[in-house]
Amino acid sequence: MDPATRRLLIAVQFCFGVFPVLGKLALESFSPRAVLVWRLLAGASVLGAVAVLRHGRRALPPPRDLGRLALLSLLGVIINQLLFLEGLHRSTAVNAGLLMTVIPVATTGLAVALGLERPTRRRLWGTALAVVGVAVLFVGRGAGLAGETWRGDLLMTLNALSYSVYLVLAKPVLQRLPQIVVIAWVFGFGLLALPLLAIGTTWIPPEATSAQWLALAGILLLPTVLAYLLNTVVLARTHASTTATYVMLQPFIAAGLGIALLGERPRPAVYLTGACVLAGLWMVSSAPRRAAWPLRRE
DSSP states (O other): OOHHHHHHHHHHHHHHHTHHHHHHHHTTTSOHHHHHHHHHHHHHHHHHHHHHHHHGGGGSOOHHHHHHHHHHHIIIIIIHHHHHHHHHHHSOHHHHHHHTTHHHHHHHHHHHHTTSSOOOHHHHHHHHHHHHHHHHHHHHTTOOSSGGGHHHHHHHHHHHHHHHHHHHHHHHHHHHSOHHHHHHHHHHHHGGGHHHHHTTOOSSOTTOOHHHHHHHHHHIIIIIIIHHHHHHHHHTTSOHHHHHHGGGHHHHHHHHHHHHHHOOOOOHHHHHHHHHHHHHHHHHHSOOSSOOOOSSOO
16 A cells, blocks of 8 residues: 555544534534534535536436446435444444444455455454454443443444545446545535434524534534545545455544644553554555455366
8 A cells, every 4th residue: 555545544544533522512412413414415516516616528427327226325425324324323432432343343244245255364454453443442441331321333344444435436336437426426415314304403503602613514524525525535545354454543543643732641541552553554455465365266
């Protein structure tokens, strides 16, 4: 993997990594569906305009790809974002970070099962090492998957599975169509769900404070427009499982922000997590030294 792609992957994880903190603040006044409505409107308008300005008539995909783009919208935007926001509303930011470990495991397994990628020892061991590192951090902080938050945790687990399927299915589409066109249509198809999402939803809650509006603005800028745009670029350059494994940086970034902004004192688990995650990411993103494991005898 070239250094530019690696830097983009890290930037994507920062954009996504601030979502739990910003989301918990915004959800104090905004409902999960209201946040999703704002994200759909911002993503479709901004990314759609960029696609048209950059590609002109090529921003209109061939009819044979419209069905696949609609499916990607359902998995990567509507189901994915709604489940995450509803789950975050019922759970904690700590558990949200912990459950992100489902994404690389599910994505790698699905890509291998469908024959889209050939696993290597370095990639599998790197993924496992990163998962262990993140688990050490959150288990050490007392995160649990039971008790009062189990409904939210279940919703965020389903969210992670939906995003894993999205990562795998988006790869062939990105090889045929311009990257910005794909993500613009993914958000554009999401607008079809607005009538259902808007029922009984207050888009502009009168009780929202300036801090909560700023949190919503941060959500629209970072984990919506920038994150999806940059993630589309890197997904077209590397394996879906590699992209998913970099998700391991998200809970680590969240922990770092907690230390810097909330005055939390770092525990030994934080340093162990950092070492495991960085080592795992290096193993996944570097070229394998041995031949890939075959899926079947030929």
